[in-house]
Amino acid sequence: MIGKLKGTVDEIGEDHCVIDVHGVGYVAFCPARTLAGLSGPGEAAVLFIETYVREDMIRLYGFGTALEREWFRLLQSVQGVGAKVALAVLSTLAPSDLANAIALRDIAMVARAPGVGKKVAERIVTELKTKAPAFAGEATGTIGLKQELGEGVAPAPVADAVSALTNLGYSRDIAANAVAAALKAAGSEADSSQLIRLGLKELAR
Numbered sequence: 001m002i003g004k005l006k007g008t009v010d011e012i013g014e015d016h017c018v019i020d021v022h023g024v025g026y027v028a029f030c031p032a033r034t035l036a037g038l039s040g041p042g043e044a045a046v047l048f049i050e051t052y053v054r055e056d057m058i059r060l061y062g063f064g065t066a067l068e069r070e071w072f073r074l075l076q077s078v079q080g081v082g083a084k085v086a087l088a089v090l091s092t093l094a095p096s097d098l099a100n101a102i103a104l105r106d107i108a109m110v111a112r113a114p115g116v117g118k119k120v121a122e123r124i125v126t127e128l129k130t131k132a133p134a135f136a137g138e139a140t141g142t143i144g145l146k147q148e149l150g151e152g153v154a155p156a157p158v159a160d161a162v163s164a165l166t167n168l169g170y171s172r173d174i175a176a177n178a179v180a181a182a183l184k185a186a187g188s189e190a191d192s193s194q195l196i197r198l199g200l201k202e203l204a205r
Contacts, residue, residue, distance in 0.1 A: 001051045002026070002060060009038050009045045015087075017062065019045055028062030029083075032091035037064050052083070061087070067095050078127045080120055088113040089124070102128050103177040104203060158183065161195035170203065178202040 005028065007021035016029045017038060028047055038045055047062035048069045061083065063069040068090055075086035092113040093101065101109040102125050111121035158179060165175035182198035183190065190198075 028060040030062045157192040160192035
């Protein structure tokens with residue numbers, strides 16, 4: 001099985017690219033974000049590959065990072081989500097955005113992906129809620145914040161904001177994700193009331 005390709009870009013298509021590895025051209029179907037990250041024909045490229053082997057074909061799916069490839073696999077564990085839908089989601093959302101959307105149950109954000117209706121988006125955020133806790137840490141700032149909270153060294157405004165959201169009935173993980181997003185928007189000097197307000201705004205999206 002092919003797990004990684006390292007070579008030069010031979011061609012970039014609408015939904016795929018061709019990577020030349022020592023004279024052999026490999027066609028890899030990729031999310032739009034991955035294709036946009038390629039420099040252009042003749043330039044060096046590295047793709048993390050998911051190989052599908054069937055009776056009538058062998059198909060390669062390529063990703064810019066191993067994390068994207070893991071999300072591709074994880075998305076397809078959801079009922080009704082195949083490779084095409086998983087690629088559409090990863091074309092629209094970066095892994096950190098997808099992790100946040102699932103943590104905050106932001107169905108509308110997932111439904112932005114072409115071909116992903118509200119029902120499929122709802123299944124994604126519902127079914128992956130418990131399957132993807134390890135990936136949620138990729139949400140910008142969240143993993144560090146959760147570590148600080150666990151060690152009791154988080155800044156007082158942050159700890160107070162997470163506590164306030166938890167008291168409102170949100171889980172600690174969801175509250176931490178919301179406050180991390182609020183902290184990113186407001187900056188490190190924000191007070192607890194500002195973080196709570198912005199956190200609630202995140203949760204209401």
